[in-house]
Each structure stands twice: as structure tokens, then as C-alpha cells.
Amino acid sequence: MLAFVARRLAIALTLVWVVASLVFVVIHLIPGDPAELLLSQGGVAPDPGAIAELRERLGLDRPLLEQYLSYLASILQGDFGLSLLDGHPIAEEIALRLPRTLELIAAAGLLSVLIGLPLGVLAARRAGGLTDRILSAWAGFALSIPVFVVGTLMVLILAQQLRWVPAGGFVAFSENPVRHLTLLMLPASTIAVGLSAVIFRIARSSILEVLSRDHVRAARARGLEPRRILARHVVRNALSPVITVLALHLGSLLGGTVLVEYVFNWPGLSGYLVTAVEARDYPEVVGIVLVISALFVLLNFIVDVLYGVLDPRVRQS
Amino acid sequence: MSGARRWRIARVPAALVAGLLLCALLTPILPLPDPVKQEIANRLATPSAEHWLGTDEYGRDNLSRILWGARVSLSVALAASAIAALIGTTLGLLGGYFRGLVELLTVRASEVVLCLPPLLLALLVVTLLGPGATTLTLALSILFAPAFARLAYGETLSARELDYVAAQHALGAGSPRILIRTILPNIASPLIVQFSLTVASAMVLESGLSFLGLGVVPPSPSWGLMIRGARASMEMAPLQLVWPCLALTGTVLLLNQLCDRLRDVLDPRGQYGAMAGRSRRPATQSNPARSTDSPKASDTHEPLLAVQGLTLRAGGDAPDALELVREVSFDVQAGETLAVVGESGSGKTLTVLSVMGLLPDAVKPVGGSIRLRDRDGATYDLLSCSEESIRSLRGREIAMIFQDPASSLNPLLRIGEQVAESLTAHGLREGVRPRVLSLLKAVGLPDPEQQIDAFPHQLSGGQRQRVMIAAAIANDPSLLLADEPTTALDVTVQAQILELLNRLRASHRGMSMIFVTHNLAVVNEIADRVCVMYAGEVVEVGPVSAVFKDPRHPYTAALIRSTPEGEMERLNTISGTVPQPDAMPSGCRFAARCDQAKSSCASGGSPELLEVRPGRLSRCPVINQEFA
Numbered sequence: 001m002l003a004f005v006a007r008r009l010a011i012a013l014t015l016v017w018v019v020a021s022l023v024f025v026v027i028h029l030i031p032g033d034p035a036e037l038l039l040s041q042g043g044v045a046p047d048p049g050a051i052a053e054l055r056e057r058l059g060l061d062r063p064l065l066e067q068y069l070s071y072l073a074s075i076l077q078g079d080f081g082l083s084l085l086d087g088h089p090i091a092e093e094i095a096l097r098l099p100r101t102l103e104l105i106a107a108a109g110l111l112s113v114l115i116g117l118p119l120g121v122l123a124a125r126r127a128g129g130l131t132d133r134i135l136s137a138w139a140g141f142a143l144s145i146p147v148f149v150v151g152t153l154m155v156l157i158l159a160q161q162l163r164w165v166p167a168g169g170f171v172a173f174s175e176n177p178v179r180h181l182t183l184l185m186l187p188a189s190t191i192a193v194g195l196s197a198v199i200f201r202i203a204r205s206s207i208l209e210v211l212s213r214d215h216v217r218a219a220r221a222r223g224l225e226p227r228r229i230l231a232r233h234v235v236r237n238a239l240s241p242v243i244t245v246l247a248l249h250l251g252s253l254l255g256g257t258v259l260v261e262y263v264f265n266w267p268g269l270s271g272y273l274v275t276a277v278e279a280r281d282y283p284e285v286v287g288i289v290l291v292i293s294a295l296f297v298l299l300n301f302i303v304d305v306l307y308g309v310l311d312p313r314v315r316q317s
Numbered sequence: 318m319s320g321a322r323r324w325r326i327a328r329v330p331a332a333l334v335a336g337l338l339l340c341a342l343l344t345p346i347l348p349l350p351d352p353v354k355q356e357i358a359n360r361l362a363t364p365s366a367e368h369w370l371g372t373d374e375y376g377r378d379n380l381s382r383i384l385w386g387a388r389v390s391l392s393v394a395l396a397a398s399a400i401a402a403l404i405g406t407t408l409g410l411l412g413g414y415f416r417g418l419v420e421l422l423t424v425r426a427s428e429v430v431l432c433l434p435p436l437l438l439a440l441l442v443v444t445l446l447g448p449g450a451t452t453l454t455l456a457l458s459i460l461f462a463p464a465f466a467r468l469a470y471g472e473t474l475s476a477r478e479l480d481y482v483a484a485q486h487a488l489g490a491g492s493p494r495i496l497i498r499t500i501l502p503n504i505a506s507p508l509i510v511q512f513s514l515t516v517a518s519a520m521v522l523e524s525g526l527s528f529l530g531l532g533v534v535p536p537s538p539s540w541g542l543m544i545r546g547a548r549a550s551m552e553m554a555p556l557q558l559v560w561p562c563l564a565l566t567g568t569v570l571l572l573n574q575l576c577d578r579l580r581d582v583l584d585p586r587g588q589y590g591a592m593a594g595r596s597r598r599p600a601t602q603s604n605p606a607r608s609t610d611s612p613k614a615s616d617t618h619e620p621l622l623a624v625q626g627l628t629l630r631a632g633g634d635a636p637d638a639l640e641l642v643r644e645v646s647f648d649v650q651a652g653e654t655l656a657v658v659g660e661s662g663s664g665k666t667l668t669v670l671s672v673m674g675l676l677p678d679a680v681k682p683v684g685g686s687i688r689l690r691d692r693d694g695a696t697y698d699l700l701s702c703s704e705e706s707i708r709s710l711r712g713r714e715i716a717m718i719f720q721d722p723a724s725s726l727n728p729l730l731r732i733g734e735q736v737a738e739s740l741t742a743h744g745l746r747e748g749v750r751p752r753v754l755s756l757l758k759a760v761g762l763p764d765p766e767q768q769i770d771a772f773p774h775q776l777s778g779g780q781r782q783r784v785m786i787a788a789a790i791a792n793d794p795s796l797l798l799a800d801e802p803t804t805a806l807d808v809t810v811q812a813q814i815l816e817l818l819n820r821l822r823a824s825h826r827g828m829s830m831i832f833v834t835h836n837l838a839v840v841n842e843i844a845d846r847v848c849v850m851y852a853g854e855v856v857e858v859g860p861v862s863a864v865f866k867d868p869r870h871p872y873t874a875a876l877i878r879s880t881p882e883g884e885m886e887r888l889n890t891i892s893g894t895v896p897q898p899d900a901m902p903s904g905c906r907f908a909a910r911c912d913q914a915k916s917s918c919a920s921g922g923s924p925e926l927l928e929v930r931p932g933r934l935s936r937c938p939v940i941n942q943e944f945a
Contacts, residue, residue, distance in 0.1 A: 018429055027445070140577070144570035146521045148528050149562045152544060156551050156558055214724035217675055221719075222739040222788055223712030232738075233727050255437030259525050263548075273437070274529055277444045285444045293433050312772040313728055 004308050012301040019293040023286055024071055028064065054084075058283070080287030085279055090287040093272060098291065100170070101261070101268035105253045107184055108191035109246060116196035117242065120203025121235060127208055135200065142197035147256075151190040151263035158186070168264035187264040191257070195249055202245045206238040213237070240310060247303040251296045327578035334575050337568060341387045350378040352385040353536045363556070370560050373543070374550045379557070382538040383564050389539045390568075393450055394519035397457030402512050404458065405465025410496055412466070413473025424470045427463040435460050439526060448531050457519045468511050472504035479503075506583035513579055517572035524565055540565045619690060620648035621829050622672065622796055626685035627700075629667055629676070629853075631898070639898040641680060642667050642853045646926070649796065654822065654830040656844035656861070658837060658876065662895040664853040665833045669798045672831070673717050674699060674707040689714065692795055713743045716789035717798040721805045722781035726773040732784045733757075733769035739791035756787040759824075761817055779810035783817065790821060793828070800833045815842055837880040841865065849873045852895050852906040855926055858934040869935040871911045905937070913939055 055061050059070065074081070080090040123132040159167035165186055173180040210216065211234060219233045258270035265271075269288060276284035350368075356376030364371045370379035405427070412424035430438065442456035477483075477500065485495050526532030527541025535542055540561045547557035627645040632638035642664040649655045657665045670676050672687055687699040691714050699707055711717075716739075719725040726735060736753045745752070750769075757765035760783040773781055782802060789797060799818065803811035819842070822828055832843055840847050840861060847864050849857040849872065857870040868874040875891045893910040896902055902909060908918040918939065926934050929941040 019433065022429060023441075026441075140573060141570060144517075144573050145566045146524060146569065148525055148541075149544065149566055152548055152551075152558060153562060155548075156555055160552055160555065214719060214721060215727040218717075218719055218725040218785070218788075219727070219735075219738065220675055220708075221673055221711055221717040222742055222791075223708055223710070224738055224742045225708065228738075228742070232730065236729055237727065252434045252436065255434030255440070258436055258440070259528065262529060273440060274531070277440050277531060280444055280447075282444065285441065289433070289437060289441055292437055296434055311729060313774045 001308060005305055008301055008304045012297050015297045016294050019297070020072065020075060020290055021068075023289055024068055027282065027286070028067075075290060080290070081283040083284050084281045085284075090284050093284075094269065094287060094291055097267060097269045097272050100266065101254070101257055101270060104184065104187055104191070104257055104260070104266060104268060105250055107188035108195060108253065109250050111188055111192040112195035112199050113246065115192065116199025117203050119196075120200045120242075121207055121230070123200070123204045124207035124211065125230075127204075132204075136204070139197040139200050142193050143201075145193065146259075147190060147194055148259040148263055150193050151187070151260055154186060154190055155263065168266065170265065170267050183264075183266075187257075187260045187266050190260050190263070191253065195253075198249055199242060199246060203238065203242050206241045207234055210234050210238045236310070240307060243303060243306060243310075247299055251299050254292045254296055254299075324582055327575065327582050330571055330575035330578055333571050337387065337571065338391065340384060341391050344384045344388055347384070349381040349384065352377060352381040352538045371554075371556065373557060374546055374554075377538075379543075379560050382543060383540070383560055386538040386540045386543060386561070387564065387568070389450065389533055389537055390520055390523055390541075390565075393454050393457070393523045393533070394516045397454045397519045397523075398461060398512055398515040400454070400458035401461035401515060402465050402508065405462035405467075406469045406501075406508060408462070409466040409469025409471075410473050410500065413470040414477060414492065414496055414500070420470075424466050427466045430459060430463045436522065436525070439522060440531065443526065443531050448526075449534050450532075450537070453523055453526060453532050457522060460522070461515045461519065464515070465508065465511060468507055469504055472507060473500055476500045476503045510576060510580045510583055513572060513576040517569050517576065520565075520569055520572070621651045621653075621690055622831075623648040623688045624668070624672070624685070625688070627668065627671060627682065627687065628684040629664070629671060629680050630683045631679050631681075640853065640901070641898050642671075643923070644685070644926075645850070645853075645855050646685075647848045647855060647858060649829050649831060651795070651829055652827050653846065654832055654844045656840040656847045657831060657833045657850060658835065658840055658847055659850035660835060660891075660895050662852070662897075663850040665850050666800055668850070669717070669800055669831055669833055672699060672798060673711060673715060674704070675711075675717075689796070709743070712739050712789075712794070713792045714794055715796045715798065716792070716794040717800065718782070718785045718789050718802045720801040722778060722785050723773070723805070725785055726781055728773055731770050731772060732776065732781075736784060736788045736791060739788045743792055752791075753787075756791055757784070759790075759821075760784070760787040761813075762787070777810075778806050779813060782806060782810075782814055786814075786817065786821070790828075795828060797828060797830045798833075799830060801835070802832075803839065804834075804836075811839075815839065819843060837865075837876055849876070852901070853898065854906060854923060854936065855934070856907065856936045858926075859930075859932060863933065869929050869933055869941055870907075870937045871913050871940060872907045875910075875912075915939060 059067055062070075078091055080094070082088065083090055083093070119135055123135045126132050155167050158164050166183060168186065169183055171179045171183060215237075216229060216233050219229050224232075255270065255273070257266075257268060258274055260266065261268045261271040262274060269292070273285065273288045275281075276288065354377060356372065358376065359368075359372055360374055360376040362368055362372040362376070368378050368380070370383070373379055373382065408423035408427055412420040412422075433441075438460055439453075439456040442459065443452055446452040446455070485499060523532055524539065524541030524544070527539045528545045530542075530545060533539035533542055543561035544558065544565070547554070547561065551558050625646050627642060628640065629642035630638045630640050645664070645668055647655065647657075657668065659665050667676065667680060671682055672689075676682070682700050685700065688696050689699055689710065690696045691710065697706065697710065699710075726732065733750070733753050736756055737749045740749050740752060754765050754769060757769060762768055762780055762783045768776070768780070773784075776784065786802075797818075802818070803814050806814060818830070818832075822830060830843075832840070834840060844861050846859065847857075847861050848855055849864075849870065851872050857864065857868065857873045859869070864873060865877060868877060872891075879890050891910055896906060896909070902919060904917075904919040904921050905911070905914070905924055908914040911918065924936050924938050926936045927941070929935045935941050
């Protein structure tokens, strides 16, 4: 098991390095000088003095290899530099906002599994029946509504028209836990509309597939009760694809909460990214991209290890 | 399903998508107001004859903006998908065909993109190049190309193994020619499915970025931008929000539907049939079918199991239902081993599965009865009793071992837990582990104290089958069904398992067995009587030694001749194949392959199964003429 984890970790770290290098290469391979590019807002030719100053500030006047090494060294220390806009340390801002995004993703993921998995089991048990067809049709619809449409309509209906909930915003948990969770619910359920449908679909097909396996028939031949067969021989065996898909989607949510955070004014990492992109504050963008990619890779690493825990065969291969 | 019928299910969404594309194409020539012409005096107007869907916050016509928006959204999504498909497929084809360094530079390199969350990558590209439809198309192409590369790569790998591709190579066809002419058409189906999926995803991402103000640049109409604009004024005009949301969701739903249908048509491997899973019995019959009217049933002459006229059909009562097993009758006495023999497709396995009540969903018994006497002397009709009462018999009175022990054990549970299930399912609560240990010892599993906590993959094939047997005999069942239990094992291990089963039969006094096999040599070693099945029917029944010495059915005789035995030099195979259930011949089902068939054999119904000598049943009127 230890060797298995070590091997996966090595792969994960390599991936993070590749991504960091890639971001570096992309920024330096873009035709034109990054400093010039950054300063040329609205088609106005930038001031040459300002370009030179920015080049120095960003270290663009040094040899490329030197830039690359110092870039790697500083991100290893968790130093992403200062914001071009207001001079704040980027790492600090990320540390403040990242937990909010993670909280949102975790809540959405939990909600989706709680809804999608049992419904998937239910539909698979009644495959072809009315329940199955209704649930599958619902899933097809839920998957087709873009998340910002769901969010906007939720604000329109629940907040504007019915006035049941606030339209969005953020209050720290330490300040007012109830208010914090109320504000969390709306963006989390917005994401869960689509995500639970994803979980439902994969759980349903995975359970159907496991139900047809020989070991389920063998368990039935032993006279096990249907409920025990489902719990011991079906759901657990069907979980691997569900976990993979959930992890993949949670991973893309790391950047994908942008829309939901924007709709509900949730001051997470993604909203920060949009501001950075709008302002073309490139050290900020690089910092956020790196942190999110590292988390993404970390998530995949955790999934791989979880696989090993769930399936004894994986540990050995 | 025929090709035309398969395509029919994709007809409706395909037509709707085509209509949508046509609308977008025709928009410039339709008599619509200018989508960017502002009319501030008439802002946020409600629907009217002039503006069917009203006007937006700048007084622009909503209907016109939606249709023009469709053009923008569709062209960005289609262009991005096309570029991604072109680049990705090329990379995947090259990587999959040449492997090695080329693979590293093409497929593996493109997969780095997958290390970044998609929306994030799009935002990164927008940061570097600034917003706009062109940037958006580029960003989306980069995003979706790796998926195509991966798909083309995987399909190419399997396609290049195909015989005719190898043959072309041997014939000296050049690589580009093989790639384009042979492999590409082969992988076209999954690529088409992926393409339609990509168009839908690209559309969602495009509108999302436009919604954030980082995609299509105003004043160009785009659904994302329209939602963004309507959001600002939603307190005054909530209806503004509805139109673009409907248009976007409807289009994506349509594309997804088309994609699902295309997948069903083009890539049937991905489907899970409703055939899978459990058999459904009428749950209404809660009364146990225990017949108390025959307390004398425990007489020694009464068989333990009596199968009478069992007929199984796939598709139930439908007119196109297939009869898989017809009028099968046999019985098993207490302590006796009955071998059920026949080629693949003879219905042996379905017959024993119906005794267990474990038939696949699609197969239903439509006639006959299966009567089992339990150890207290009560009899059950296994075909009509409730699922709950047959469940309590399974594993207690009747147990079963299967052909492939590797797949019949749950890979995620320790073997001890799986054997223990047999005990706990029938009420044992205490002393389970010692009992499991003694069972594992009884089936000859080496080092049971260690192995009890092993996972199935840590055991050899023969050891796994021993575990399956341990689980089967845990409750001292009176009947053990063994469905080709040695077929998946090595020859040396086969002998050991047979020996184990013989030993268990001797030690568990009174345990009867039904042993399904296609191997007559095995029958000789283990069975008292044999029941020969052909094409869903029983053709001969009798004591093993008598049947082997003097087979009373040409099929049995042919089977015996085809069994490799001792010094025999030549093996006789039976020419022809078992007829399929949808093409059953009239008359005797074996007639076409029979060397003694007469012209009369191939007409009329199937001959009856008759007692031709005491204890001997046969379905052949020709060679049993003197007894008929």
C-alpha cells in the first residue's frame, strides 16, 4: 500500500511541475512582450517607460532560464508575488478566499451525492420501470441547464419573487453561523442540480452493470436478502466509477465555481480570478491557476489512493 | 435491430437540430429588426405585434437578438468543435498508429491540458489574448482537442489490431493510406458521438464566459450576454431573463438528446440492457407454497426434486418470444447425482438456474413445475412460491456452485466473509468464524487460518472454487447444483475438484447433486444417472453405465464418440451446430445432424420422450423402434 501511495504521489508531483512549467512557457511564448501586452489596454499604445519599469518589476529583462528557476523557487515557497493592481501579496488573498471556494464545492458535492446516489440505486433497481424513466428524463433535463441559468433563475424566483432567501452575499461563519449556512445553501444547491444528475446517471449505470455480475448471482444463490445483497455486493462494487466521476467534476468545479460565485456574490477564489482576468493582472492569474491546478492534481491523487482502499486488487498492480 | 430501425430513434432530435441550424442560417434574410439598433424610448417593452418577445434594456428587439445570438453561439461552438476534432483526431491517429515517441509528443502532450480545470484554462487564454469570439473559439478548441485525441488514440489502437488492417500492412500499403482509408472510417462512429457532445459543452462554456463578460464582446448578440443584461434589470422585467434562458437550455437539451440517441445507434457497446439483473417474481404470493397435504411425501420413493414439463421462454407471452427450454422433465432421488449433459445452447444452465429461481430477467417459465422436498418432508413448488420462500431455501436446501469461481466471488470482500454470508443469511449469529474455518478445512483449502482473511484475487482458481464449494455446503443442503464447476480450471485442478465433490457427497450423507457439464468423461466419474439435453429438450435419461454401454439416442451416441478417451486415435466431432431457438426445425431437432435420420424424422412435431426400457427414457423413435 505504501509503495502504491508513493508511486501515485510521484506522478502527482510531476504533473504539478509540468503544469507550472507549461504556464511559464505559455506566458513567454505568446507573441509580443507580456509587459507590453499587459499595458496595452483599449488599443492605446503604452508608454515605453512604463513597459521598461514593468519588465524590471516582473524580471522579464533577465535570461529566460534564470526567470524560470526563480519562478519555480518562489512558487515552491508559496510566494506568488504581488498584485499588479494594488500591490497586495497574492498568496495572502488566495489563502483568504480558497477555503470559501472549497467549502462551496464540498457542500455541493455532498448534496449531489446525497441526492444522486440513492436515486441512482432506486432507478437501477427498477430499471425500465416508470420511476426509472421519470428520474432519467429529469436527469437529462438537469444536465442541460447551464449552471448560471439555474443560479440566475433561483435568484429570480426564490429571492426576487418569493423573497424566501437573500439573493446572495457572504457572512463569515464565525460572525453568524446560521446566516453563513443560509447563504451557502443557494449556490451549493445551484451546483447540485447538475452535479446530482451526473452522479445519478453514473450510479445508475454502474449499479446496473454490477447487478448483472456473476458474484451477485452467487450471493443470491446463498440466499442473502435483497437488501443485504445491494449493500454488500452491489453498491460498494459500483462506487469506483461514481467516485471517479465525482472527483472529475469536483476538480472542474475548482475553476468552474466562477459562474456560481459571480451570480451569488460569493467571495471565493474564482471570483478573484475573474477580477484578475478582467484587469489582466497576470501574476494574480498565474498564482490562482497554479493553486487550482495543484488542488486538481491533489484531488486526483486522493481518488487514486481511495481506489486502492476500496479495491484490494488495485493496491497490488 | 435493422439499421433503418436503429436510426429512427435519432430522427426527432436530429430534425430539431437541423431546424435550429436552418433558423440560424436564415436569420440574415428574415424580416427582423436590427439586433443592435437601440431604441432607448422603447426599452424593456412587453411582447407586442412589433416586438414579439418585447425589447431589452436598450430597446433592442429580443426575438431578433435571440436568433442572431443563436448564430453567434452555434458558430463558435461548431467552429471550436470542428477544430478540436480535426487537431485531436490527427494527434490521436498518429499517436495510436506509430506509438513510441510520436505517441508521447501527440497524445500524452495534449493530455496535459486535462490537468487544468476546463473553465480555468479558458480564462487563462482569455487573459492572454483578450475577450472576443475568435479567442473564445481558440480556447474552446484547445480545451476539447485532448478528448478527441484520447478517443482516436484508443480506437486506433484497437483498430490496428484488426485482421484486415494487419493484412493491408502486409500487402505493403503505406501508413497514410491505411490511416485515412481504413482506420478513420472505423473510428468514425465514436468520433461523431464525441463531436455532438462537444458542441453542447462548447455552447455551455461559450455562454458562461459571455455571461461573465469575458466571451463574446457587446454589442454582438449572444445568449450569455443577454442573460447578463437581463439579470441587471430582472426586478423590473423578469420576463427578459426567460427568453435567453429558454433558448440556451432548449438548445443544449436538444444537442444532448441527439448525442444520447447517436450513442445508442452508433456505439451500442455503451448500453446496459434491461436484461441485466434480478429476476422478478410476483411479490403478491406471500403465502408459502408449502403443501401440507402430503405428510407421507417423505417416503423414500418420492424424489427429492421433480422437474415436470418445464418450459422457458425469452420475451414471455409476446408473439416473438423465443422458447429456450421445452417440456423438460427429470427427477433427482435423495443421495443421487444426476449429470445434465449437452453442447452449449442446449438449455442445461437455464434449467438449473430455474431450480434456483435465478433466471435472468428476460427469461420466464411459462409452464411446468419444479417440486422440491425439504428436510422436514414438506414440498414446495419452486416455480410458484414467493420470492421470499425460495430465498430461504436457497443456500439452505439447495445450493449452487458456478462455472467461473473468479467472477463468482466478490473481489472486494474477504473470502471468509463470503462463506460466512451463507450461514448468517439463514440465521446463524454466533460461532460463525469457527464454523467458516471448519468449512474451509473441509474443502481442503490450505492454511485456512491465514486464507480466511484473504481476498479472492490472492487465491488460485482451484482454491477459489473450493471457497465457493465451502459457501455452498455451509448449511448441509440436500441438493447441490454444480454448473460446469471445473470448466474454467486447469486440467490437474479439475480432477482435484471432482475428487472433493465426490468426497463431500460421501461424507454429507444424503446430499444429492445435479452436475451440469459438456464433458462425458466427467459424467462417468461423478454421476449415477445422466440426462442428455439437446436444443432445449431432454433427449435421453438413464443410469450412467447403461447409457454409456448402449445409448438409446443417436445424439448420445455421437457425444460418446466425440469424447476423447484413452488410446483412441481419432476424435469424431458432430458435424453441424445446435439449431438456434428462433430457427427450430420441425420434427426431431437433431435430425439435420443425425446419421440415422429418415425422411420422416424432419416432419411433424418433436418426438415424445418415452420410456424405452425400465429406467431408460429416449426421444428417438427410429433406433427404439422395437420398443415403440
